[in-house]
Amino acid sequence: MILLLEQLFNGLQLGVTLFLLASGLTLVFGIMGLINLSHGSLYMVGAYITATVTQYSGSFFIGLCAAIVTAAILGVIIEYLIMRHLYHRDHLYQVLATFGLILFFNESVQMIWGSQPLYINIPPSLDFTVKLFGQAGYPAYRLAIIALGIFILLILYLFIFYSKIGMLTRAGSSNREMVQALGVNINKLYTGIFAFGAVLSALAGGLAGPIYAVEIGMGESVLILAFVVIVIGGIGSIKGSFISALVIGIVDTLGRAYLPQFFKTFMSASDGAAVGGSLASIAIYLLMAVILVFKPKGLFTRL
Amino acid sequence: MISLNRSNCVIIVTFIALLALPPVLASIGESYYISIVTKILIYALVGVSLDLIIGQAGLVSFGHAAFFGMGAYVCGVLSHHGSNGLLVFYLFPGTSNALLTWPIAVIVCMLLGLLVGIISLRTAGVYFIMITLALAQMVYFLIISIPQYGGEDGLGLYGRNELAGVDLNDDTQFYYVCLLCLVFYLAGSIKLTRSSLGLIIKAAKFNQQRLVALGISPFKYQLLIFVFSAAGAGLAGALMANLTQYVSPDYLHWNLSGKFLIIVILGGIGSLFGGFYGALILLGLEEVLSSYTDHWHFVVGVILIIMVLTSRQGFYASITGKKT
Numbered sequence: 001m002i003l004l005l006e007q008l009f010n011g012l013q014l015g016v017t018l019f020l021l022a023s024g025l026t027l028v029f030g031i032m033g034l035i036n037l038s039h040g041s042l043y044m045v046g047a048y049i050t051a052t053v054t055q056y057s058g059s060f061f062i063g064l065c066a067a068i069v070t071a072a073i074l075g076v077i078i079e080y081l082i083m084r085h086l087y088h089r090d091h092l093y094q095v096l097a098t099f100g101l102i103l104f105f106n107e108s109v110q111m112i113w114g115s116q117p118l119y120i121n122i123p124p125s126l127d128f129t130v131k132l133f134g135q136a137g138y139p140a141y142r143l144a145i146i147a148l149g150i151f152i153l154l155i156l157y158l159f160i161f162y163s164k165i166g167m168l169t170r171a172g173s174s175n176r177e178m179v180q181a182l183g184v185n186i187n188k189l190y191t192g193i194f195a196f197g198a199v200l201s202a203l204a205g206g207l208a209g210p211i212y213a214v215e216i217g218m219g220e221s222v223l224i225l226a227f228v229v230i231v232i233g234g235i236g237s238i239k240g241s242f243i244s245a246l247v248i249g250i251v252d253t254l255g256r257a258y259l260p261q262f263f264k265t266f267m268s269a270s271d272g273a274a275v276g277g278s279l280a281s282i283a284i285y286l287l288m289a290v291i292l293v294f295k296p297k298g299l300f301t302r303l
Numbered sequence: 304m305i306s307l308n309r310s311n312c313v314i315i316v317t318f319i320a321l322l323a324l325p326p327v328l329a330s331i332g333e334s335y336y337i338s339i340v341t342k343i344l345i346y347a348l349v350g351v352s353l354d355l356i357i358g359q360a361g362l363v364s365f366g367h368a369a370f371f372g373m374g375a376y377v378c379g380v381l382s383h384h385g386s387n388g389l390l391v392f393y394l395f396p397g398t399s400n401a402l403l404t405w406p407i408a409v410i411v412c413m414l415l416g417l418l419v420g421i422i423s424l425r426t427a428g429v430y431f432i433m434i435t436l437a438l439a440q441m442v443y444f445l446i447i448s449i450p451q452y453g454g455e456d457g458l459g460l461y462g463r464n465e466l467a468g469v470d471l472n473d474d475t476q477f478y479y480v481c482l483l484c485l486v487f488y489l490a491g492s493i494k495l496t497r498s499s500l501g502l503i504i505k506a507a508k509f510n511q512q513r514l515v516a517l518g519i520s521p522f523k524y525q526l527l528i529f530v531f532s533a534a535g536a537g538l539a540g541a542l543m544a545n546l547t548q549y550v551s552p553d554y555l556h557w558n559l560s561g562k563f564l565i566i567v568i569l570g571g572i573g574s575l576f577g578g579f580y581g582a583l584i585l586l587g588l589e590e591v592l593s594s595y596t597d598h599w600h601f602v603v604g605v606i607l608i609i610m611v612l613t614s615r616q617g618f619y620a621s622i623t624g625k626k627t
Contacts, residue, residue: 285437
C-alpha cells in the first residue's frame, strides 16, 4: 500500500515535469499555430546549464536561475530568427525547421559539453525524506517539484485569465487577425509567449537534472511524451494539458511498476516480466489511441 | 508514347545512369560505392512511399520509420529463426527465402499501416503529425522491449536472404534487385495517383467538405493509400535488413522518420520521382560531410533550417522546371 502511494507520487512528479513542457508547447501551438519539435532541446539546454552553473556556483538555485535566463534569451533569438518566418507556413515545414534545430542543438551541446552524461546532486536543503502518513520516507525534492508544478499551474491560470497580456493571448488564440487589427503588437506578444514557453521547458529540464541523467537527446523522448499529453488534453488547452500530463505520468509510472508483477501472477516469471514490460512501455500510447477513438480532438478544446 | 520533355529526359538519364553504375564503378575499381548507392535506392523507396501520402493526400506522417523498421525486423526475425531453427513466437518456423520474408514483411507492415491509419486518419493536420509520431514511438518501444531479438542492441543476421536464380550476397546483383523494387513501386504509385482513387485523394486534400458533399467519404481511400505507402516503406525495410545484414532499433527511431521527411522535401513534394533525388542529396551530403567532421549533423541541421526559410520547392522541380 505504501509502495503504491510512493509510485503514485512518482507518477505525479513525472506528470508535473511533463506539464511544464506541454504547457509551453500547447500555448505556442494554440496561439501561433506552430508545432515546435525543438521544445525538447530547450529542456536539454536547461538541464546542462543548471548542471554546469550549479557545479561552479555551488548553488542549485543559482543554476536554475541561469538556465531560466539562458532559455529566455535563446527563446527570443530563436523566435526572432526562425519561428517568426514559420507561422504562416505549412506544418510540414515547421516540423522540418525545428527538426533542423534539434540536430543543431544536439551537436552544439556535444561540442560544448562532450558526450558523457552529467549528474547533478539534489540540493542539500531538499536532500531529506518526508514521512508519508507516518510510514516510509519519500524524497523531499520530488515533493518540491510537485508543489512547484502546481504553483506554476496557478500562476499560468492567473496570468491567462486575469492579466492584460493573458487576455490578449486568449484573444489571439481565437482570432489572430482581429487582435492585430485592434492595434496590438502581435509580434512582440508572440516573442514573449515563445520565450515564456522556452523558460518553462528549461525549468523542467533543470528540475529533472538531479533525478535523471543529463545527456544529449534527453529532451526528445520527453518531448514525444509531451506530444502525447497535448494530443490527449486537446491542443491549445492548458487545463487539458495539466490533467492529461498527470494521467500520463501516473499511468506510465504505475504501469512500469505493476504490470510485470501482474503478468507474473499467471505466467512464468521471465515471460510475465517481458510481456508486462512491453505492455508498460506502450501503455500511454494505447491510452492515447483509445481516447482518440472517442474524442479525436482531445479531451478539452478550450484554452 | 512518352514525350521527350525536360522532366522525362531527366528521369530517363537518371535511370540509364543507375543501370550503368555497377559496371562503371567496377571498371574504375570503386565497387565500395555500390552499397552506398543501394542504400540511396532503399531510402528513395521510402521517400516515394512517403511522398505518396504527403504529396497526394496532404497527410504528413511523422512515423514512417515504424513501417521501415517493422519491415526490417520482420525480415530479420524470420531470417534469424531460419538460421537457428527455432520457431517464431513458438508458432511457425523461420525462413531465409526472400520470396517469403519480403512479402511477409510487406504484409505485416500493411496490417500495421491499417491499424495506424484507422486511428490517425480520424484526425488531420498537426494532430495527424503527432499521432503518427506517437504510434511510431509505441512500435519502437514495443520492439526494443523484446530481449530475444536484441532489445536495444539490434539483431545481427547470418548473411542475406536467398532468392532463386539470384545471389543476393553479391552486391551488384543485390543492387539491381533493389533498383527493380524501386521501379516497380514507383510504377505502382504513378498508376495509383492517375486512377480515379488518386483523384479522390487529391480532391480530399484540397476540399474535403466539397468531396463529402458530392457523396464521397475520403476515409477509406486515404486509408488505402496509407496502407500502400506503409507497404513501400516495409519493403524498403526488408531490403535494408538484407543490405546491412543487421537490424537496428535505429531503423524504428523517430529521427529516421524526420530524415524521411527531409528526403521528401529535398526532392520536392508531390513529384514521386523526387524521392530518389532527395535520398541522393541527403545521403550524399551525409557521406561527404561525415568524411570531414564528426559533427556533420550540425551542418545538416543548419542547411535544413536555411533551406526551409529560403526555398519553397524541391530539387526535382528545379532540375526539371516542373512545378510540383
